Amino acid sequence: MADKKIGGAGLRGQSAGETALCTVGQTGSGLTYRGFDIKELAEKATFEEVAYLLLKGKLPNQAELDAYIAKLKSQRGLPAALKTVLEQIPKDAHPMDVMRTGASMLGNLETEQSFDEQQDATDRLVAVLPSIICYWYRFSHEGVRIETETDDDSVGAHFLHLLRGEAPSKLHADVMNVSLILYAEHEFNASTFTARVCASTLSDIHSCVTGAIGSLRGPLHGGANEAAMAMIEDWKSPEEAEREMMGKLERKEKIMGFGHAIYRTSDPRNEIIKHWSEKLANDVGDTVLYPVSVRCEEVMWREKKLFCNADFFHASAYHFMGIPTKLFTPIFVMSRVTGWAAHVFEQRANNRIIRPSADYTGPEKSEWVPIEQRD
Numbered sequence: 001m002a003d004k005k006i007g008g009a010g011l012r013g014q015s016a017g018e019t020a021l022c023t024v025g026q027t028g029s030g031l032t033y034r035g036f037d038i039k040e041l042a043e044k045a046t047f048e049e050v051a052y053l054l055l056k057g058k059l060p061n062q063a064e065l066d067a068y069i070a071k072l073k074s075q076r077g078l079p080a081a082l083k084t085v086l087e088q089i090p091k092d093a094h095p096m097d098v099m100r101t102g103a104s105m106l107g108n109l110e111t112e113q114s115f116d117e118q119q120d121a122t123d124r125l126v127a128v129l130p131s132i133i134c135y136w137y138r139f140s141h142e143g144v145r146i147e148t149e150t151d152d153d154s155v156g157a158h159f160l161h162l163l164r165g166e167a168p169s170k171l172h173a174d175v176m177n178v179s180l181i182l183y184a185e186h187e188f189n190a191s192t193f194t195a196r197v198c199a200s201t202l203s204d205i206h207s208c209v210t211g212a213i214g215s216l217r218g219p220l221h222g223g224a225n226e227a228a229m230a231m232i233e234d235w236k237s238p239e240e241a242e243r244e245m246m247g248k249l250e251r252k253e254k255i256m257g258f259g260h261a262i263y264r265t266s267d268p269r270n271e272i273i274k275h276w277s278e279k280l281a282n283d284v285g286d287t288v289l290y291p292v293s294v295r296c297e298e299v300m301w302r303e304k305k306l307f308c309n310a311d312f313f314h315a316s317a318y319h320f321m322g323i324p325t326k327l328f329t330p331i332f333v334m335s336r337v338t339g340w341a342a343h344v345f346e347q348r349a350n351n352r353i354i355r356p357s358a359d360y361t362g363p364e365k366s367e368w369v370p371i372e373q374r375d
């Protein structure tokens with residue numbers, strides 16, 4: 001891993017623009033949002049403060065934060081036409097596809113008419129994405145049409161409340177808060193880059209976010225938390241986990257939740273979410289899933305010097321809170337929408353259409369053959 005070749009495939013190691021939002025791996029394994037270390041934010045901030053920091057450029061004072069939270073709380077309702085669309089989506093649809101459709105439909109109903117509306121359009125998205133996924137989930141799985149307004153101040157507690165029909169415990173609300181902070185922003189990752197490419201054509205914010213959701217969905221990116229859970233959920237002991245992991249490595253399978261395009265020795269988010277996963281394991285009296293996860297981490301480091309990324313211990317943490325596996329990646333969306341939008345604002349403020357070149361590998365000259373003479 002240490003002598004990884006930079007450049008070439010995947011644009012790795014190449015700068016594709018400037019950002020004042022985030023540094024990834026600059027100080028070894030560090031992560032900062034607008035200069036604030038992720039560890040400090042995870043310990044001291046609320047997700048709403050972090051969202052404000054990313055979107056509005058500074059930490060809010062108390063009055064600003066109160067007003068921001070009040071605004072988000074007032075915008076959780078779903079337009080009737082959006083509810084109708086969500087009710088058409090089948091139960092077996094992937095929730096990320098529901099998020100994608102929800103963001104896109106909102107763009108039809110509440111179109112961003114000018115870039116002056118970008119902050120308001122983003123606040124609306126942050127407020128309403130939990131409503132979109134929970135409305136669809138509860139309707140398709142339980143046949144109920146839920147009210148999407150709650151009294152919870154935080155996005156995380158609000159999401160759990162909608163999902164379960166009751167306010168969460170303080171522990172669960174705290175874990176959601178940290179989780180949303182950890183997932184909020186990560187420089188030029190694939191989904192954010194998607195959003196910036198879309199923004200560079202001067203497209204609307206809903207198109208940028210809809211495209212970004214599509215990029216986040218894949219198992220090499222945000223979908224890894226769900227894929228990691230699918231892998232570990234059947235393993236009944238650390239010994240079984242070790243055997244299975246060794247088999248996967250021998251077969252040269254990719255193991256989801258490990259490795260990173262930028263970090264080389266660790267992902268700073270892992271230590272934080274792992275700590276919360278352990279707390280939740282103790283809370284629910286788990287003696288299997290957490291030790292299995294820890295063994296996976298040990299085996300991957302021992303065998304391949306590959307480390308857990310942000311997604312791996314998110315799997316067990318969400319599972320301990322009773323969140324259905326297929327809703328894991330939509331939670332990532334609820335958080336990362338703040339980073340995506342902040343990058344869209346940045347792109348718009350200093351825009352040039354993103355249009356790289358390609359190295360051509362096709363034929364030099366092709367002969368035209370009339371259709372009736374073709375093989």
Ligand SMILES: CC(=O)SCCNC(=O)CCNC(=O)[C@H](O)C(C)(C)COP(=O)(O)OP(=O)(O)OC[C@H]1O[C@@H](n2cnc3c(N)ncnc32)[C@H](O)[C@@H]1OP(=O)(O)O
Pocket residue numbers: 001004219220221222224253254255256257258259260261262306309310311
């Ligand atoms: C929030 C996030 O999006 S974090 C990322 C979430 N994604 C995952 O967890 C999916 C699993 N991980 C991966 O597929 C990769 O590590 C990625 C996509 C994250 C990064 O990809 P790259 O930058 O191409 O990885 P990198 O160049 O460091 O890989 C080096 C070698 O390690 C291998 N490797 C990297 N990750 C893994 C893994 N999880 N399991 C097995 N082997 C791996 C690669 O196959 C490569 O081997 P090779 O040179 O023989 O092909």
Ligand SMILES: O=C([O-])CC(=O)C(=O)O
Pocket residue numbers: 024183185186188189190221261262309310
């Ligand atoms: O930066 C990346 O490539 C992926 C990642 O960890 C993230 O988007 O949070």
